[in-house]
Amino acid sequence: MMKNVFFALATTIILAACSSDSYKLSGKFDDVTTGTVYLKKITEFGIEDVDTTELVNGAFTFEGSVEHPELYLIFHGTNRVPAALFIENTNITITGSTTDMEAVEIKGSRLNNLFKKFNDDIPHIEKVEKMREEFFMAQSSGDQSTMESIMADMQVIIEEQQNYYRNFVKENSNNVVGAFLALNMAQALEVEELEEILEKLEANLSGHPYVVQLKEFLAPMQTQRAAEAALSVGNEAPVFTLSDIEGNPVSLDQYRGKYVFLDFWAAWCRPCRMENPILKRAYDRFGGDEFEIVSVSLDETTEAWKKAVEEDQLNWVLVHDPMGSVAQTYAVQSIPNTWLLDRDGNIMHKQLRGEELIEVLEELLN
Structure with a gap:
């Protein structure tokens, strides 16, 4: 019975020693003995100051605690190149030279081991550096053929690196390194891919700042996708009311029974x-x-709009959307942006331009 008590007590002590609610970051530079060391954190708002300390015989220490493991930066003096590492509540050591902060050795952190593996395994890193040098040499000598060849080869490598990046994130969507990399490559991913990754990250890292930021990044993309789905060919076009050039209200549904060409434009838009x-x-x-044309101007002022109408001698239905609310409803991200609606107000075609519009109208109305 006594043995069991001692065993339970020993186990408790061991578990307490293995789990920590604080970190100790111990560093040693081999090329300097004095100077200030800065600890900073990468946040969604930029680089945030966390702590500073002075070197003593090249050594320094930072202590504290983190709620979530995140990526931090260590700078020495005025050196603008930092050492990057994930800080988690454990003992971490850093050794190396201030002249090559990117190559410092970091021990004691499983996240940094994983982060190092990610960086070490990126395909064609050395080849890319050599190709950049060759490109600049060709550029300085005006060798267009070589430049184009290098750019074509570089595009293949970039696609291979992106696939490596994407696969690494998907395989590590249960840890902070994967969350950090997912956040950094979010713009290169499709909505469906992000949703899949985010679902796994939320299951493993719910509440982590990287996961929260990724969710916030995804939200408008999901809204945009829903808007685009609602605006698919065959669906009813959203009805709106805007003021015409005399200030009278005009509603889109006034033109039911006609084919309507809906055109979002602006005076400043050359195309x-x-x-x-x-x-x-x-x-x-x-x-x-x-048939009717309804042109929706996105000009901020009525003066610019009316001037363009007069210059171009426009004589159809002209309405003004200075706040862009209707354009937002139609998910307009660039102009000109056009829609052809059938007699019932349903979407028939999107982005008809030039002679193509004439050809479609000939089929419909002749």
Whole structure:
């Protein structure tokens, strides 16, 4: 019985020793003995100061605790190149030279071991550096053929690196390194890929700042996707009411029974202005009981809008959306942005431009 008590007590002591709610970061530089060492953290708002200390015979120590493991940076003096490491509540050691902070050796952290493996295994790192040198040499000598060849080879390597990055994140969506890398490559991923990764990260790291940031990044993309799905061909076009050039309210559903060409444009948009002569030709030929054009101006001021209308001699339905609320409903991200609606107000075509519009109208109305 006594043995069991001692065994239980010993086990408790061992477990307490293995689990920690604080970290100790011990470092030693082999090329300097004095100077200030700065500990900083990468946040969504930029680089944040955490702590500073002075070197004593080249050694330094930082102590504290973290709620979540995150990526930190260590700078020495005025050196602008830092050592990057994940800090978790454990004992971590750093050794190396201030002249090559990216190559310092970090021990005592499983996350940093994983992060190092990720960086070490990125394909073609040395080859890319050599290709950059060759590109700049070709550029300085005006060797266009070599430049194009290098750029083509580089594109293949970039795609291979992106696939490596993507696969690493998917295989490590249960840890902080994977979360950090997912956040950094989020713009290169499709919504569905991000959703899959985020689901796994939330199951393992719910509440971690990287996961929260990734979720915030994904939210508008999901909203955009839902808006685009609602605006698929065959769906009813969203109805809106805007003021015309005389200030009178105009509703899109006033034109049910006609084919409607909906055109988002602005006076400052050169491609939009270049389309206006084609729209005039289409309206002169087809406008009337069966066809209408509704041009939605995104100009901020009525002056610019009216001036462009007069210059281009536009004579169809002209309305103003200065706040962009209707454009947002239609998920407009660039202009010109066009939609052809059928007689029932349903979407038939999107992004008809130039002579293609004339050809479609000929089929519909002749």
